[in-house]
Amino acid sequence: MCTTCGCASGETRIEGEELASAHTHEHIHADGTRHSHPHDHLHAHGHGSDHEHHHPDHGAMPAHGHPHAEGGWHDHADTTHTRPGAATLHYGAGPARAHAPGLSQARMVQIEQDILAKNAAYAAANRSRLAAAAVLALNLVSSPGSGKTTLLVRTLEALKAELPLAVIEGDQETAFDAERIRATGVPALQINTGKGCHLDAHMVGHALDKLPLPEGGVLFIENVGNLVCPAAFDLGEAAKVAILSVTEGADKPLKYPDMFHAAQLMLINKVDLLPYVQFDVEAAIAYARRVNPELEVLTLSASTGEGFAAWLAWLRQRLADVKATRIRQLEAELAKLKGA
Amino acid sequence: MHEMALAEGVLQLVEDTARREGARRVQTVVLEIGALASVEVEALRFCFAAVTRDSLAAGAALEIQTVPGAGWCLPCGKRVPMRELHGACPNCGSYQVQPTAGTEMRVKEIAIE
Numbered sequence: 481m482c483t484t485c486g487c488a489s490g491e492t493r494i495e496g497e498e499l500a501s502a503h504t505h506e507h508i509h510a511d512g513t514r515h516s517h518p519h520d521h522l523h524a525h526g527h528g529s530d531h532e533h534h535h536p537d538h539g540a541m542p543a544h545g546h547p548h549a550e551g552g553w554h555d556h557a558d559t560t561h562t563r564p565g566a567a568t569l570h571y572g573a574g575p576a577r578a579h580a581p582g583l584s585q586a587r588m589v590q591i592e593q594d595i596l597a598k599n600a601a602y603a604a605a606n607r608s609r610l611a612a613a614a615v616l617a618l619n620l621v622s623s624p625g626s627g628k629t630t631l632l633v634r635t636l637e638a639l640k641a642e643l644p645l646a647v648i649e650g651d652q653e654t655a656f657d658a659e660r661i662r663a664t665g666v667p668a669l670q671i672n673t674g675k676g677c678h679l680d681a682h683m684v685g686h687a688l689d690k691l692p693l694p695e696g697g698v699l700f701i702e703n704v705g706n707l708v709c710p711a712a713f714d715l716g717e718a719a720k721v722a723i724l725s726v727t728e729g730a731d732k733p734l735k736y737p738d739m740f741h742a743a744q745l746m747l748i749n750k751v752d753l754l755p756y757v758q759f760d761v762e763a764a765i766a767y768a769r770r771v772n773p774e775l776e777v778l779t780l781s782a783s784t785g786e787g788f789a790a791w792l793a794w795l796r797q798r799l800a801d802v803k804a805t806r807i808r809q810l811e812a813e814l815a816k817l818k819g820a
Numbered sequence: 821m822h823e824m825a826l827a828e829g830v831l832q833l834v835e836d837t838a839r840r841e842g843a844r845r846v847q848t849v850v851l852e853i854g855a856l857a858s859v860e861v862e863a864l865r866f867c868f869a870a871v872t873r874d875s876l877a878a879g880a881a882l883e884i885q886t887v888p889g890a891g892w893c894l895p896c897g898k899r900v901p902m903r904e905l906h907g908a909c910p911n912c913g914s915y916q917v918q919p920t921a922g923t924e925m926r927v928k929e930i931a932i933e
Contacts, residue, residue, distance in 0.1 A: 586847050586933040591837050595829040595851075595925040677822060709822040712858070737906040738858055770915045771906040 493672040494686055495655070599713055602681035606688060606716025610699065614806040616799040617699040619715050621739055622723035623732075624705030627749045629657050631723065631782035632700055636664045638792055643799070644697030648687045650679040650704045657702065667692055678709035681716055698799060707736040718802060719744040724768075726750045726759035733768035740768045745776045745794065752781040823860055826925065827867035831875060833927045838876045843932035846877040850929045854922035856889040856905040880930075889922030 492499040594600065610617045620628050629649075636645055647668040649657040658670035669691045671683050684701060693699070701717060703710040711720075722743035724732055727750055733740040740746065746768050748761060765777050778794065780787030830851065838846050849868075853859050861884055868882050889902035893909040894916040900909050902919060909917050 586931045588929050588931050589837055589841055590929045591833055591927045592929070593833050593927055595826050595833070595927060598829060598832060676825075678825075680825070709825070712822060713825075734906075741906060773916060 492674055492683055495670055499686055599681050602685050603714040603716040606681055606685050613693045613695045614803045615694055615699050616802045617717045619701045619703055619717035619720045621703045621710045621720055623707050626723045626725040627782050628702050628723055629660055631749060633660060633664055634782050636666045640666055644694035646691050646694040646699050648701045650702060673704055677704060677706050678713050679703050679715060680713045684715045707739045711738040711742045721745045723747045723749050726753055726757050730760045730764035731767055733771055737771040741771045748779040749782055751779045752784045823863040823867045827871045830927055831871050834877050834930055838932050841932055845933050846880045846930050847933055848881045848883055848931040850883045852885050852887055852924050852926045852928045854887040854924040856919055856922035857925050887922050887924050891917040891919045893917045
């Protein structure tokens with residue numbers, strides 16, 4: 481899925497490089513060769529004569545050189561190559577193979593699929609990849625300015641001698657956050673979403689290709705600061721951790737319920753500022769549990785380190801669970817192999 | 821929220837299906853959107869028109885079927901209507917209501933020619 485929240489795609493960048501389009505596009509040549517490329521790929525084919533060229537992916541695009549919705553341009557330099565069926569040719573390419581030219585009767589086709597099905601499929605792939613490496617992946621979500629990055633830096637400093645760690649940073653622009661993380665010595669990868677308001681599972685999948693996986697350790701995914709959209713996009717994480725700081729309103733869990741509903745843990749950050757602000761911790765917790773009765777809550781300060789012991793203990797426990805699950809799986813596989 | 825990303829998701833499903841079926845054009849797209857799905861239907865219509873331009877679904881009519889919200893209230897032990905996600909039970913006022921319908925976001929079917 482392209483999740484660029486503006487119309488244009490090609491906005492997403494991982495460490496400054498453009499992210500290839502989600503959809504690849506495949507050609508099968510008559511000799512059986514198959515090649516595929518992303519939609520934003522710019523190319524011109526020069527074909528020998530009598531070269532047959534199927535476009536299974538193109539549906540009813542009638543013209544030969546055609547712009548793709550993504551802005552790519554696909555040009556076939558040779559006009560002699562044949563496509564089965566000329567102008568109405570793609571009609572017969574459907575499973576029925578019976579669409580008569582000229583008879584353009586509309587028909588209904590059932591789809592019955594979730595709109596976010598593609599994202600869900602990418603998320604499932606990420607999840608199994610992370611599980612296979614016994615990585616605890618956490619999706620950190622909050623408003624901008626809640627102190628996510630400061631919290632992350634302090635957490636990494638506390639754990640880096642003990643566990644393999646890695647960070648994926650999501651922001652609309654700049655690599656400032658990834659640079660702050662790398663200064664701790666932990667590998668970090670910056671995803672810039674351009675106009676996009678959230679990370680999606682496809683972007684994270686690409687990031688996993690580029691980042692050394694912290695096997696048996698923790699991967700922190702710092703989402704774009706936004707309490708709305710990231711709630712709906714599963715990245716393949718083990719849990720969403722929502723951060724609410726005491727400089728925000730205690731009623732935020734009710735104003736942005738989807739996020740607090742999707743989270744498993746809420747961290748109330750900046751508690752060192754409680755004497756100076758009007759923030760009712762008990763009310764914030766009650767509101768959050770109204771939308772999510774199972775929500776776990778910890779209070780801490782990323783600048784003083786208050787409450788950090790409990791947060792680190794939570795992380796270690798979750799990681800132990802992830803490892804235990806992986807060990808059980810591997811043991812089951814081993815037992816199966818030995819028995820076979 | 822994120823209606824543009826949803827519209828892109830709809831277009832992908834629609835185009836995949838339309839191409840597979842060898843369609844020349846998509847006439848109508850039928851969606852099923854739950855009342856509790858946090859989707860702004862008007863924003864989705866606007867985004868759909870924007871993302872389908874220059875696609876097989878350009879100019880297609882967008883039909884949105886709304887699914888009313890419902891949930892299971894734990895204290896009442898029965899199914900109750902829900903008007904908002906995370907809202908209170910209309911009978912007892914409790915917030916322990918598990919949504920059972922109305923969170924759908926699905927592409928139901930398309931009319932192609």
